[in-house]
Amino acid sequence: MPQFTAERPLTFVTGNAGKLREFKQILGDSFPIVNLAVDTEEIQEETLEKISEAKCRQAAAAVNGPVLVEDTALCFNALGGLPGAYIKWFLQKLGHDGLNKMLAGFEDKSAEAVCTFAYSAGPGQEVKIFQGRTDGRIVPARGPANFGWDPIFEEKASGMTYAEMEKDQKNKCSHRGKALVKVREFLESA
């Protein structure tokens, strides 16, 4: 375990309350973690790994210490993986109903939720990537609209939308939960 201390904690850089809430539920308080919202520039890139890596380098420079960032993508299979990393803007402009309508012309409503964490020990240090993926499909909204696109993502294995699940159930099967298992393994072995 890298020596995170109260003076030099691991900083989870995000401005998203839902992400932070789940992050804390999943990782608990096993070591000193603080949260900071740094406005990072989101680059346009081919791969989710490169987007998270760029975000991580900016965050490490801003914090000047160990950082963890994540980027979440929602990939519609009928659209070749789009909106992917651009889901935030599509959700903001179109809402749940509009996202469903985007797939109206396609039989295939399947989608993949992808969470990509990136860790750096500090500015100029190597960036480690941890990814979690969950299969599902896009459905008309069901369940409380507490977090992003949770009501319209029906997880494949359970047939429930993320929004219909108890928090523990979502965290066990979610893109974020799977990625954080890998993050924890790394932090515990490093």
Ligand SMILES: O=P(O)(O)OP(=O)(O)OP(=O)(O)OC[C@H]1O[C@@H](n2cnc3c(O)ncnc32)[C@H](O)[C@@H]1O
């Ligand atoms: O500061 P950062 O960490 O970048 O936070 P963000 O809100 O900008 O997040 P992203 O760039 O990763 O955009 C992902 C979008 O998907 C949403 N989202 C992320 N994880 C989700 C989840 O588990 N369930 C539902 N919506 C989610 C999130 O609210 C955004 O609208």
Ligand SMILES: [Mg+2]
């Ligand atoms: Mg963002």
